[in-house]
Amino acid sequence: MSLKEQLENLQQKSLQDIQKVVDLDALNQIRVEVLGKKGPITEVLRGMRDLSNEERPKVGAFANEIKRDLAQAIEARKAELEAKKVATQLAHETLDVTLPGQPVKKGTPHVLTQVIDDLEDLFIGMGYQVVAGYEVEDEKHNFEMLNMPANHPARDMQDTFYITDDLLMRTHMSPNEARDLENHDFANGPIKMISPGRVYRRDTDDATHSHQFYQMEGQVIDKNITMADLKGTLEYTIHHIFGEGRDLRFRPSYFPFTEPSVEVDIACFRCNGKGCNVCKQTGWIEVLGAGMTHPNVLKAGGVDTEVYGGFAFGLGIDRFAMLKYGVDDIRNFYLNDVRFLNQFTQEG
Amino acid sequence: MKVSYRWLKDYLALTTGPAALAEKITRTGIEVAEVTQMSAGLKKIVVGHILSCEPHPDSDHLNICQVDVGQDEPFQIVCGAPNVTTGQYVIVALPNSRIADNVKIKKGKMRGVVSMGMICGLQEIGFADSVVPKEYVDGIFVFPEAIEPGTEVYEALGMNDDIIDLDLTANRADALGMHGVAHEVAAIESLTPHFENIVVTESDVQTADQLTAQVADEQLAPSYHLRMLQNVTVQPSPMWLQTRLWNAGIRPINNLVDVTNYMMLTYGQPLHAFDADALMGDHKQIEVRLAKTGEKLTTLDEGEHDLTNEDIVITDGHQPIALAGVMGGLNSQITADTKNMIIEAAVFAPTAVRKTAQRHNLRSDASSRFEKGVNVADVQTALDAAAAMMTDLGNGQVTAGTVSPTNLVPTDKVIEIEADRINRVLGTEIATQTIVELLERFGFGVVNTDNHLTVTIPPRRWDIEIQADIIEEVARLYGYDNLPSTLPTGDMTTGALTTEQKALRQTRHTLEGAGLTQAISYALTTPEKARQFTLVDSALTVLDWPMTQDHAHLRMNLITGLLDDAAYNVARKQTNLALYEQGRVFLKQAKAQVRPTEIEYVAGLMSGERQIKTWQTTAVPVDFYTIKGVVERLMATYNLTAAVDYRPTQDYPEMHPGRTAAIYVGEQLVGFVGQVHPAVAKEYHLKETYVFQLDLAQILALPTSSVTAKPAPKFPEITRDIAIQVADQVSNAAIVSAIKAKGGAYLCSVELFDVYAGSHIDAGKKSLAYTLTYLNESATLTEEEVNLAFEKVVAELVATFDAKIR
Numbered sequence A: 001m002s003l004k005e006q007l008e009n010l011q012q013k014s015l016q017d018i019q020k021v022v023d024l025d026a027l028n029q030i031r032v033e034v035l036g037k038k039g040p041i042t043e044v045l046r047g048m049r050d051l052s053n054e055e056r057p058k059v060g061a062f063a064n065e066i067k068r069d070l071a072q073a074i075e076a077r078k079a080e081l082e083a084k085k086v087a088t089q090l091a092h093e094t095l096d097v098t099l100p101g102q103p104v105k106k107g108t109p110h111v112l113t114q115v116i117d118d119l120e121d122l123f124i125g126m127g128y129q130v131v132a133g134y135e136v137e138d139e140k141h142n143f144e145m146l147n148m149p150a151n152h153p154a155r156d157m158q159d160t161f162y163i164t165d166d167l168l169m170r171t172h173m174s175p176n177e178a179r180d181l182e183n184h185d186f187a188n189g190p191i192k193m194i195s196p197g198r199v200y201r202r203d204t205d206d207a208t209h210s211h212q213f214y215q216m217e218g219q220v221i222d223k224n225i226t227m228a229d230l231k232g233t234l235e236y237t238i239h240h241i242f243g244e245g246r247d248l249r250f251r252p253s254y255f256p257f258t259e260p261s262v263e264v265d266i267a268c269f270r271c272n273g274k275g276c277n278v279c280k281q282t283g284w285i286e287v288l289g290a291g292m293t294h295p296n297v298l299k300a301g302g303v304d305t306e307v308y309g310g311f312a313f314g315l316g317i318d319r320f321a322m323l324k325y326g327v328d329d330i331r332n333f334y335l336n337d338v339r340f341l342n343q344f345t346q347e348g
Numbered sequence B: 001m002k003v004s005y006r007w008l009k010d011y012l013a014l015t016t017g018p019a020a021l022a023e024k025i026t027r028t029g030i031e032v033a034e035v036t037q038m039s040a041g042l043k044k045i046v047v048g049h050i051l052s053c054e055p056h057p058d059s060d061h062l063n064i065c066q067v068d069v070g071q072d073e074p075f076q077i078v079c080g081a082p083n084v085t086t087g088q089y090v091i092v093a094l095p096n097s098r099i100a101d102n103v104k105i106k107k108g109k110m111r112g113v114v115s116m117g118m119i120c121g122l123q124e125i126g127f128a129d130s131v132v133p134k135e136y137v138d139g140i141f142v143f144p145e146a147i148e149p150g151t152e153v154y155e156a157l158g159m160n161d162d163i164i165d166l167d168l169t170a171n172r173a174d175a176l177g178m179h180g181v182a183h184e185v186a187a188i189e190s191l192t193p194h195f196e197n198i199v200v201t202e203s204d205v206q207t208a209d210q211l212t213a214q215v216a217d218e219q220l221a222p223s224y225h226l227r228m229l230q231n232v233t234v235q236p237s238p239m240w241l242q243t244r245l246w247n248a249g250i251r252p253i254n255n256l257v258d259v260t261n262y263m264m265l266t267y268g269q270p271l272h273a274f275d276a277d278a279l280m281g282d283h284k285q286i287e288v289r290l291a292k293t294g295e296k297l298t299t300l301d302e303g304e305h306d307l308t309n310e311d312i313v314i315t316d317g318h319q320p321i322a323l324a325g326v327m328g329g330l331n332s333q334i335t336a337d338t339k340n341m342i343i344e345a346a347v348f349a350p351t352a353v354r355k356t357a358q359r360h361n362l363r364s365d366a367s368s369r370f371e372k373g374v375n376v377a378d379v380q381t382a383l384d385a386a387a388a389m390m391t392d393l394g395n396g397q398v399t400a401g402t403v404s405p406t407n408l409v410p411t412d413k414v415i416e417i418e419a420d421r422i423n424r425v426l427g428t429e430i431a432t433q434t435i436v437e438l439l440e441r442f443g444f445g446v447v448n449t450d451n452h453l454t455v456t457i458p459p460r461r462w463d464i465e466i467q468a469d470i471i472e473e474v475a476r477l478y479g480y481d482n483l484p485s486t487l488p489t490g491d492m493t494t495g496a497l498t499t500e501q502k503a504l505r506q507t508r509h510t511l512e513g514a515g516l517t518q519a520i521s522y523a524l525t526t527p528e529k530a531r532q533f534t535l536v537d538s539a540l541t542v543l544d545w546p547m548t549q550d551h552a553h554l555r556m557n558l559i560t561g562l563l564d565d566a567a568y569n570v571a572r573k574q575t576n577l578a579l580y581e582q583g584r585v586f587l588k589q590a591k592a593q594v595r596p597t598e599i600e601y602v603a604g605l606m607s608g609e610r611q612i613k614t615w616q617t618t619a620v621p622v623d624f625y626t627i628k629g630v631v632e633r634l635m636a637t638y639n640l641t642a643a644v645d646y647r648p649t650q651d652y653p654e655m656h657p658g659r660t661a662a663i664y665v666g667e668q669l670v671g672f673v674g675q676v677h678p679a680v681a682k683e684y685h686l687k688e689t690y691v692f693q694l695d696l697a698q699i700l701a702l703p704t705s706s707v708t709a710k711p712a713p714k715f716p717e718i719t720r721d722i723a724i725q726v727a728d729q730v731s732n733a734a735i736v737s738a739i740k741a742k743g744g745a746y747l748c749s750v751e752l753f754d755v756y757a758g759s760h761i762d763a764g765k766k767s768l769a770y771t772l773t774y775l776n777e778s779a780t781l782t783e784e785e786v787n788l789a790f791e792k793v794v795a796e797l798v799a800t801f802d803a804k805i806r
């Protein structure tokens, strides 16, 4: 056998051994045996000294080529075996990914708070301030300054929780409009405010009445505020809460503190305007009352009606939440059954 | 106000149908609740003529009637009504007919006798009890005149009229009469209403000779008018009048009373009729005055009333005969025997009428109109129209002249306004001529002088008083739908939450992040619950006239609300609870304080398991340290300058005396945390329950420190652990503060990592273990430096607490 043949045989055998080997230690042993200084290739190359000067470099080059091929084959086999080893280990680590995860506790904001926060953020974005006021109000701010003088039917005892002749639980959020008018200095710019909060009525609690509920009032007073501005603001608000596509109806109404006044209806959620039990067959659901601030209210707040005017609006937070989420009993909001509260997890 | 479409057509040449008209009315200013037709859903209900009526052989109350229903042969119908008799024209529901509430009538047998349908009362075909004439309430209805048998009944009963139900706002009392409605619809439809001229034929007898009248104080009845009728005949009204009344929701009574009600519906002017012969004294007189305390009156509804000196009464000079504007007295009512009568048309003081109606629980169609005002221009007209119609329907003679002790002369109102102002308020560019036309459609007089408008308002629209009212009239007729939609422009404003508002939101978010769900409870509660768990002494604020005793006192704490919520949940088997509430309490700390101070608080409640059992973990119950951890985390978010300190307290009787900590910031008490006293928890049917309550307003007013960034330490920390055995009474806080006091400059933290008591430990002792961490921010610490510092701590603990180092 020529040296070259010996080398070729060696290559064949080694390649077979490499393919057959199944663990990394054995592979390493082959590497040491085949490519090491005492290995067969080195051994074969010892016979080179018998070769001619012409043949010697050729065989040498051939031997190096074989060495390189075998080294590559070993590396490839090593990678293969390592991948297999990892795969085996990972297979051992397999979990039932359908088992439940560890519960992470997160409390839920009350749905009424969610509606309020949403509205606050909307109006803050339009440059409004948020005003809190007092839950225990006086007659002056709750009624008198809002164009409801003494003996006005709205001031009757039956609807209001009085504490003294002068003090009462506020029946709406409008007192804060009166307070704002009273305190505002137009040198600091126009009034743009909203006021969400808790109000009280002398009512018997049932599915649609509550002696305590939430309202939000808002007002804008400046030099050139128009009813068109009111309409645009209300459309923007209602579409934000109830969705863009919903039909709206603006109809004239009456409130002591605005003139002209308007009530806004939205197309019924259930029947979309055809008429059903929810909308009492009218196709419409009332959601909001508003109007241009009555001159008597401005005057009571010390505002020059020749220069300034504006609008005010009021909406029921509970009513909004009931309509938006299909809640059919207002008492749910105040009984705090955790199963009721925790369903409103979407936040915003 | 129920408006008959047919009646409206008497005044207006309407072309728009009822449903479309209703929508237009709603969009122009008066909300229509619904449009109904009483005949809707009814089928095969006809007039029958009872030819004979024999008692049923097997019944003591049934009759067998042969009824002509317009067919070839009479129908045999068994009838149980007590008032059925031969010759009557009645309502018959034929076999396969449909009556009220979608009930189907079939041919059947009653006690063995075939019955071809049913003879009906008005209620059975959909009438409300309250409008059925009294004589027919308990039986079948009998037509007062002959009608062709077999004719459908709807026309004769007014049931195929469309009734438009107006939901009137308090300012639109002008539409509480058909004339007012006609004016409104005329404006909407650009029509001109036409009203009948009233002509009263008077006898030679002078009213003033028969009757005198006086009004004690003009304020009580600023306009007061009486007419007299003699020799009237009381009888049922004709069908056209009865149907108009019941379609408007009013029960027909007799021709005289019906006319007063009809005129109220026509003009919005309530009228009252007295039996003149019931007045006491030889000389008939009427006096309007305030009642005297002690006077009594029995009203038409037979209610007895003790009058007060705020009630306006009509008297005959001897005794009250009516509550002015509210209800007549039984003693002077029109009866079947009335011969001579007095009709009253007046304007009464609105507030007095409202209060009287409330005081005596007698809200009536009349009182609700007087409360809101009436058209002063139609007071005499309504009186004349009533007198004229009464002579038509009840014979009799109207005596000459009206007795009017007071009288209001109706005057027009004039409002000046620039057309430009209207456009500026509405945000529109409506041409002046268009504005003029819109106002003229209401029947207002308008003079346009270079876009300056002089608008003349007739007395029938007493709600129009100022420029803003004129602007509204223009806007609503122009159409709110036609207004442009814009957003306010002008000087920029910045919108932002205040620091306090942000802190309130942050408080909520922190607690929610800690697993607590927000509750909103009632602020009005019982005196007991209002007083429990108060942080500071405070007097109670009480409602003057509550609805129920359960909600009569303003809360002074937030915890009882949460306990109620917890009880509600536990009763529904929801026992793992983590709730918080953020809201106000109402405190009166100063003796003379009337108006309570409203203070923002936050409170939390936890009970049951803080960690539920899962396939990986065991259940862990809520304990003191669970809720304290929540409070610590919350307090950390406020970045308070002073340290937060938890001190054992027994100051709160509703709290567990050994498991409650008062929370101090520096030396300021801001709240407490701990376990609800088991006895109190039991009152709420609760087991082990933990709560906290913080005075947020106080906390948010405390000085805060802002964070100044430091780089992460460049040099390594060195730690030392120490376990010590001390007496049970020694508190962790005392040990930590001793360690810190002697820890040296490099001690940067002390962490408790173990607490142990039990076997291996002497009785009355406990073992605590801490990790002390040392750090020099500017150089690497040496072991020697740390050892030196640590030994000082050890020595201090041994000296101060008699600690045994373990």
Ligand SMILES: [Zn+2]
Binding pocket: A268, A269, A270, A271, A272, A273, A274, A275, A276, A277, A278, A279, A280, A281, A283, A284
């Ligand atoms: Zn609907």
